[in-house]
Amino acid sequence: MQGSEQSFLSHIAKILGRDKPLTSAPNRDEVGPPVFWKEQKFDINQPLAFFKTNLENLTGKVYLAKDDQDASQQIRIWLEELEAKRVIMWDHEELRKIVHLEDANVQLDYWSQGRPQAELIIAAEKADVGITWADYAIGYTGTLALFSSPTQGRSVSSLPTVHIAVFRKENLVPTMSTVMENLMERRSTQNVPAAIDFITGPSRTSDIEMDLSIGVHGPVKVWTIVIEQGGNVQYQNGMREEVPMEKDEVLYT
Amino acid sequence: MSHKPNLHLRDRARKAIKDEPMRKAVQKAVDRLSGNREKAQTELPNWDDWREQGKRIRKHTVDHLDYYLGQLSESVRNKGGHIHFAQTAEEARRVIIDICKKNNGKLVAKSKSMVTEEIHLNPALEKEGMEVIETDLAEYILQLAGETPSHIIVPAIHKNRYQIAELFSKVAGKTIEPDTPALTAFARQTLRQKFMQADIGITGCNFAIADTGAISLVTNEGNARLTASLPKVLISVMGMERVLPTFDDLEVILSLLPRHATGQKLTSYISVVNAPRKVNEKDGAEEFHLVIVDNGRSRLLADEEFRQALHCTRCGACFNVCPVYRQIGGHAYGSVYGGPIGAVITPFLEDDFDFWGELSYATTLCAACSSVCSVKIPLHDLLIKIRRKRIELGFTHPLERVGFNMWRRFFKFPGRYKFAMKMASIGQIPLVKDGYIRSGPPPLSGWTDSRYLPAAAKKTFREIWQEKYE
Ligand code: SF4
Numbered sequence: 001m002q003g004s005e006q007s008f009l010s011h012i013a014k015i016l017g018r019d020k021p022l023t024s025a026p027n028r029d030e031v032g033p034p035v036f037w038k039e040q041k042f043d044i045n046q047p048l049a050f051f052k053t054n055l056e057n058l059t060g061k062v063y064l065a066k067d068d069q070d071a072s073q074q075i076r077i078w079l080e081e082l083e084a085k086r087v088i089m090w091d092h093e094e095l096r097k098i099v100h101l102e103d104a105n106v107q108l109d110y111w112s113q114g115r116p117q118a119e120l121i122i123a124a125e126k127a128d129v130g131i132t133w134a135d136y137a138i139g140y141t142g143t144l145a146l147f148s149s150p151t152q153g154r155s156v157s158s159l160p161t162v163h164i165a166v167f168r169k170e171n172l173v174p175t176m177s178t179v180m181e182n183l184m185e186r187r188s189t190q191n192v193p194a195a196i197d198f199i200t201g202p203s204r205t206s207d208i209e210m211d212l213s214i215g216v217h218g219p220v221k222v223w224t225i226v227i228e229q230g231g232n233v234q235y236q237n238g239m240r241e242e243v244p245m246e247k248d249e250v251l252y253t
Numbered sequence: 254m255s256h257k258p259n260l261h262l263r264d265r266a267r268k269a270i271k272d273e274p275m276r277k278a279v280q281k282a283v284d285r286l287s288g289n290r291e292k293a294q295t296e297l298p299n300w301d302d303w304r305e306q307g308k309r310i311r312k313h314t315v316d317h318l319d320y321y322l323g324q325l326s327e328s329v330r331n332k333g334g335h336i337h338f339a340q341t342a343e344e345a346r347r348v349i350i351d352i353c354k355k356n357n358g359k360l361v362a363k364s365k366s367m368v369t370e371e372i373h374l375n376p377a378l379e380k381e382g383m384e385v386i387e388t389d390l391a392e393y394i395l396q397l398a399g400e401t402p403s404h405i406i407v408p409a410i411h412k413n414r415y416q417i418a419e420l421f422s423k424v425a426g427k428t429i430e431p432d433t434p435a436l437t438a439f440a441r442q443t444l445r446q447k448f449m450q451a452d453i454g455i456t457g458c459n460f461a462i463a464d465t466g467a468i469s470l471v472t473n474e475g476n477a478r479l480t481a482s483l484p485k486v487l488i489s490v491m492g493m494e495r496v497l498p499t500f501d502d503l504e505v506i507l508s509l510l511p512r513h514a515t516g517q518k519l520t521s522y523i524s525v526v527n528a529p530r531k532v533n534e535k536d537g538a539e540e541f542h543l544v545i546v547d548n549g550r551s552r553l554l555a556d557e558e559f560r561q562a563l564h565c566t567r568c569g570a571c572f573n574v575c576p577v578y579r580q581i582g583g584h585a586y587g588s589v590y591g592g593p594i595g596a597v598i599t600p601f602l603e604d605d606f607d608f609w610g611e612l613s614y615a616t617t618l619c620a621a622c623s624s625v626c627s628v629k630i631p632l633h634d635l636l637i638k639i640r641r642k643r644i645e646l647g648f649t650h651p652l653e654r655v656g657f658n659m660w661r662r663f664f665k666f667p668g669r670y671k672f673a674m675k676m677a678s679i680g681q682i683p684l685v686k687d688g689y690i691r692s693g694p695p696p697l698s699g700w701t702d703s704r705y706l707p708a709a710a711k712k713t714f715r716e717i718w719q720e721k722y723e
Binding site for chain 2: 015029037061084113121148150173192196207216
C-alpha cells in the first residue's frame with residue numbers, strides 16, 4: 001500500500017469516527033435488488049416476448065429461427081440485404097457451425113487468437129457487419145450481454161456499421177439479475193471477463209437539440225437471431241455454465 | 254482551486270433570462286426528460302421500493318467508504334491494475350500527467366466525465382503538449398466552442414444545430430449541413446479516426462465495483478466503450494464516493510440511473526470494464542489506472558447532515574424539475590455541477606460558503622428536486638441548511654442583517670410594530686410593482702438585491718382584525 005493510499009483511507013476512517021480504516025466486511029441488512037424483485041417468477045415465454053418487443057422498439061430486429069440451418073439461412077439473407085462486403089466474426093464454435101459464407105461474395109475475418117492485434121482492429125473497423133454470439137440476452141430491457149475473451153473481441157460489436165448477435169433461446173433470461181449472479185460466481189473463482197458489455201439497441205444520441213440520432217459511434221443497427229433449438233455443445237471458453245431460468249414459473253404480475 | 258465566475262449570481266441569472274433561445278432549448282430538454290422519467294416510472298413495478306433500496310445501498314457504502322475503497326484498491330491491484338489516490342485536484346492532475354508522459358502519450362481520447370471537468374484536466378494536459386479530444390458528441394461540440402456543460406445529461410443543450418454546423422464546418426474546412434444526421438455522421442467519421450490513433454483513453458466512472466475492481470460506464474453513444482477498449486492505456490477518474498460493494502448492487506443503480514436520467518430502461522451501452530485485458534486478448538487496455546479523487550468530498554463526508562449528498566447517482570432528475578434551472582439554465586450557476594445538487598455540493602467542494610453558498614438562493618425550496626431524486630436525497634432540506642450555515646458563518650448581506658435587526662426591534666413592541674407596518678404600507682408605494690418590491694433602498698436592498706420582496710398589504714393584519722372582530 002502506498003503512503004498516499006494509507007493517508008487517504010485513514011483520513012476517511014477518521015471522519016467516519018474510526019481509529020483506522022475498516023478492514024473486515026461491514027454487516028449489511030440488504031444487498032442488491034428489492035426482495036419482491038428477487039422473488040418474482042416469470043412465465044417461460046416472458047423473456048422472448050419481452051426481448052422482441054423491447055429491441056424492436058429501439059429499431060432492432062429479432063428473427064426467431066427454428067434451428068441452426070434456419071439461422072444460417074437468415075444470416076445470408078441479412079448480409080445480402082445489407083450489401084455487406086466485409087464481415088468480422090467472433091471465433092466461436094457455435095458461430096463456426098452456423099455461419100457459412102464460402103460461396104458468398106463476402107470477405108470474412110475471424111477474431112481469432114493467432115492474428116496480430118493491429119490487423120484485427122483494422123478488419124473490425126472496415127467491416128460492414130460484426131457477428132457475435134451473445135452470452136446472455138435479457139428480456140426485461142431488450143439487452144444483449146457480451147463477455148470478452150481472446151476469441152470474443154469487443155471491437156466486433158463496437159466498430160462495424162451493423163451488429164448481428166446470435167444466441168439460443170436458452171440464453172435468454174428474464175432480467176439482469178441472472179447475469180449479475182453469474183458475474184458474482186465468476187468473481188469467487190477469479191474468472192470475471194475483462195469486459196462485460198450490456199448492449200441495448202443501436203448507438204444513439206440526443207445531444208443535438210434533443211433530436212434522436214442513431215449510430216453516432218457504435219453500430220447503426222443491432223439485429224439478432226434467436227435459435228429455438230437447444231444447443232448440445234459445451235462452449236469452448238466456458239462462458240455458460242448453468243441454465244439460468246427455473247421452468248416452473250407462474251405469470252409475472 | 255478557484256474558477257469563480259466574474260459576475261455575481263444575480264447578474265449571471267439576469268444575463269441568462271435574456272437568452273431566449275437558450276431558455277427555450279433548456280425547457281424543451283427538461284420537459285422531454287421529465288416526461289420520459291414519469292413514463293418509466295409507470296413501467297417499473299414498485300418504483301419507490303427501488304429508490305429506497307438505492308438509497309440504502311448508497312448510504313451503506315458511503316458510511317463505510319474506508320472499507321470499500323480499501324477493498325476496491327486491493328481488487329484493482331490483484332488483477333494487475335494501478336490505483337492512485339488524490340486528495341486535491343492538483344494531485345489528480347499531476348498523477349494523470351505522469352501516466353501520460355510515462356507512456357509517451359500524444360493523443361488522448363476522453364469520454365464524458367464530470368470529475369475531469371472538476372479538476373480542469375484538459376487544459377493541464379494540453380499545456381504538456383498533448384492533444385485531448387472529447388468523444389461524447391455534446392462534449393466534442395463544447396470543446397470546439399470553448400464552452401462548459403449546461404446540463405449534466407445533455408451538456409450542449411444550449412447550442413442549436415446552426416451553431417454546431419458552423420463549428421463542424423470550421424474543422425472540416427467545408428460546409429457541413431445543419432441537420433442532425435449530417436452533423437452526427439461528421440462527428441462519427443472525425444472521432445473514429447481519433448479513436449484509431451489515440452494512445453491514451455481517459456474515462457470517468459459511473460460506479461466502481463469494490464469486490465471486483467471493475468468500473469461501469471453508462472452511455473448511449475458507445476464512445477466510452479471505444480475509449481476504454483482501443484487505446485493501449487486506460488485511465489479512469491472517479492470521485493471517491495462512486496463505488497458500490499458488488500454486482501448485485503450495480504443492478505439496482507442501473508435500474509434507477511437511466512430511468513431517472515432519460516426514461517430509458519437501460520442506456521444503449523453499459524460497459525463494465527474489468528481492465529486490464531486478459532492474456533491473449535487483442536483489444537481492451539493493456540495498462541489500467543484508476544484515479545480516486547477527494548477534492549473536497551471529505552468535507553461533505555465530515556458533515557453528518559450533508560454526507561447523504563454523496564449518495565447521488567448524477568441522474569440529473571433534480572435539474573429537470575427545478576423551476577429555477579428551467580428559467581436560467583446551467584451556466585448561470587457558474588459551477589461545474591449546476592442544478593439543485595450542484596447548489597448543495599459546490600460550497601463544500603470549493604470550501605467557500607460565502608460565494609458558492611449563494612447558489613442555495615437559486616432555488617424556490619419547492620422540494621420538487623427531493624421528490625424525484627433517484628436515491629431520495631432531501632435536496633430542498635439541504636438547501637435550507639446551506640442558507641442557515643451561511644447565516645451562522647456571517648455571510649449574509651450586511652444590510653440584510655441590519656434589516657432583520659430593525660425588524661426585531663420593532664417587533665418587540667406592539668406600538669412600534671403597528672406604526673412601522675403602517676409606514677411601510679405608505680412608504681413603499683413608489684417601490685411596488687405588481688405586488689412586489691423589486692429593488693429597494695438600503696437596508697431593504699440587502700434583501701431585494703437577490704429576490705423580490707412581497708409588498709406590505711394596504712391594510713395591516715391588525716387593522717383587518719380590528720374591523721372584523723373588535
Ligand atoms: S441529487 Fe438525486 S436527482 Fe439530483 S442528480 Fe443526484 S441522484 Fe439525481
